[in-house]
Amino acid sequence: MNRQASQARSWHPGTPGGNNRMGTPVIELEEVRKVYPRLAGDVVALNGVSFAIEEGEFVAIMGASGSGKSTLLNQIGCLDVPTSGRLLIDGRDIRNMSDFDLTNLRRDAIGFIFQKFNLIPLLTAYENVELPLIMKKGQRDVSGRPIDLLRQVGLEGEMITHTPPELSGGQQQRVAIARALANDPKILLADEPTGNLDSKTGTQIMDLLANLHEEGRTIVMVTHDRKTAAYADRVITISDGRIA
Amino acid sequence: MIFSRILFDLAKRNVRLHFLRSLLAAVGIVIGVLAITAMGMMGSSLQLAVSSQLSEGANTLVIYPYTTSGSDEGITERQLRDIKLSAGTNPVIPIMSGSDRIAVGSKNGYAGIYGLDPGDVGDIAEVDKGVSIRGGEGALVGPALAEEYDMRVGSRITLGLDGGRSIRVVGILKESGFSGTMMTDNAIIVSESAFTSMYGDEGYSMVEVIVEDISAIDRVKENIENKMNRREETVTVWDSRAFLDMISETLGSISLFVMAIGGISLIVAAVSIFNVMLMSVSERIKEIGILRSIGVQKHEISLIFLYEAVILGFAGSLVGALVSLIGGYALVSFMFHDMSLFFAPQTLMYVPAGMGIGIAVCLLSGVYPALRAARLNPIEALGAE
Numbered sequence: 001m002n003r004q005a006s007q008a009r010s011w012h013p014g015t016p017g018g019n020n021r022m023g024t025p026v027i028e029l030e031e032v033r034k035v036y037p038r039l040a041g042d043v044v045a046l047n048g049v050s051f052a053i054e055e056g057e058f059v060a061i062m063g064a065s066g067s068g069k070s071t072l073l074n075q076i077g078c079l080d081v082p083t084s085g086r087l088l089i090d091g092r093d094i095r096n097m098s099d100f101d102l103t104n105l106r107r108d109a110i111g112f113i114f115q116k117f118n119l120i121p122l123l124t125a126y127e128n129v130e131l132p133l134i135m136k137k138g139q140r141d142v143s144g145r146p147i148d149l150l151r152q153v154g155l156e157g158e159m160i161t162h163t164p165p166e167l168s169g170g171q172q173q174r175v176a177i178a179r180a181l182a183n184d185p186k187i188l189l190a191d192e193p194t195g196n197l198d199s200k201t202g203t204q205i206m207d208l209l210a211n212l213h214e215e216g217r218t219i220v221m222v223t224h225d226r227k228t229a230a231y232a233d234r235v236i237t238i239s240d241g242r243i244a
Numbered sequence: 245m246i247f248s249r250i251l252f253d254l255a256k257r258n259v260r261l262h263f264l265r266s267l268l269a270a271v272g273i274v275i276g277v278l279a280i281t282a283m284g285m286m287g288s289s290l291q292l293a294v295s296s297q298l299s300e301g302a303n304t305l306v307i308y309p310y311t312t313s314g315s316d317e318g319i320t321e322r323q324l325r326d327i328k329l330s331a332g333t334n335p336v337i338p339i340m341s342g343s344d345r346i347a348v349g350s351k352n353g354y355a356g357i358y359g360l361d362p363g364d365v366g367d368i369a370e371v372d373k374g375v376s377i378r379g380g381e382g383a384l385v386g387p388a389l390a391e392e393y394d395m396r397v398g399s400r401i402t403l404g405l406d407g408g409r410s411i412r413v414v415g416i417l418k419e420s421g422f423s424g425t426m427m428t429d430n431a432i433i434v435s436e437s438a439f440t441s442m443y444g445d446e447g448y449s450m451v452e453v454i455v456e457d458i459s460a461i462d463r464v465k466e467n468i469e470n471k472m473n474r475r476e477e478t479v480t481v482w483d484s485r486a487f488l489d490m491i492s493e494t495l496g497s498i499s500l501f502v503m504a505i506g507g508i509s510l511i512v513a514a515v516s517i518f519n520v521m522l523m524s525v526s527e528r529i530k531e532i533g534i535l536r537s538i539g540v541q542k543h544e545i546s547l548i549f550l551y552e553a554v555i556l557g558f559a560g561s562l563v564g565a566l567v568s569l570i571g572g573y574a575l576v577s578f579m580f581h582d583m584s585l586f587f588a589p590q591t592l593m594y595v596p597a598g599m600g601i602g603i604a605v606c607l608l609s610g611v612y613p614a615l616r617a618a619r620l621n622p623i624e625a626l627g628a629e
Binding site for chain 1: 248249250253254257258261530531533534535536537538539540541542544622623626
């Protein structure tokens, strides 16, 4: 169903370095290294990774466990910063940003979708979606956006007053997607979004992501499943901290 | 953003989720607040009760002879006349005092003896049973002494050693408690003439001036001192207000000490709150990771936990305050039978003060867990189970 979109963007060369002048890279990595100092010696999780992702792209990052793909996702998600190299998110180099600015960048520019949904168990579905809006505006939502977003992902009515433990896995992931969209982020980051779902529900969730992509969202997804990766325009494979 | 509704809701819901645990921690605060508040209220009531008793004697100036070592010259008639002159219309009561061996029936011991002009007795003490002394005859005894020696009106006391003078009890005094100057509960009062006939006339041991208008006390004191001590120090004028201040200062430090003991239970409560907060943080590491990943700032994470501590503190302190109001009321009515002591602002002040301390203690106990929660690495927190 997203073939059309893939074709429309098939001009993208996908070359590392991001020298493409035709689009605007929303994510740009240049020789990104991430080293974790350990007593037994440094662990190099990322060893000089360079690529760029244009606005509106749907990119899958694949790799075996321990390949560095999670580290890469954490860097793009501004949860961590590179040891060296340049990592631009929406044109801003995050390597020297303060925790405060990184947190605000996560809030405004990035929407996370996790394998284990990661909703706040104490809040209802509605409140989970409303939370990022409150964090941004400092007050409760009056625009009705959380309800719109929940309807968009297929949840409405009494369902949105339930707390996560009262919802099925698929419903929880839908809430999580609605939450990720709350502040209209430039980038959606999905970490094994179907990993905890049965294949039927997984397909529904992937269709939902494909729809969002068609609407022009930039999606970066980590997966080890080829079938899931097939939804993406482009696949970046990571192995031993490098692009394979 | 000082107060965030949704962060507060998160804290509130977590308290509700772990209701029993939160309740137990709050019970600690209830006990702590109860301890310091009840102790404080009791101390304050005691202070008020004692000072209201003592201030009955606060309008009294007592003049003692200025003694240089060795001499026990009393105040002379001449000096007394001068005192009377400078005291204006205020009653001046010369008092002789001493102590002697007494015997009643087969019991004997020592007691203080005061010699007073029979006309002045009414200003110093009240007669409970019998009559006051008249002329040179008879003695009045204090209630405690009367009880100890099993004396009643008509009993005979022998003063001095064998062959001493025997004197008849004509009246028993009303209990006067403790007033700064004369302690009549354990003493014998005889007439001045009887006193001098037994012990000789060495002058008066002290002179009391009852200042009828309490605001004039400083002026009267100054007058007497100017008159008596102009050339050389002949008398010491003692103002019972100084004594009153000393007593209430002492009671104040006693009640502070008792409150400090109550404070120990608050420290125990603080430890349990601290423990509950640490548990709350470690149970919610994952949640903290999620919140951080969707853009919640460090200080906002801290706020969630501080709110939780404050909710526990506020609930505990509120209950503690209510219980101590009830307990304090019962205690005051039982100990002093005077509810105005309880309703005095100095006493009731301990209720908001105790609550404030309780909440502050909880808040402080929450600071470290809250900071710890905020400092968690978001990636590691997200990976927690």
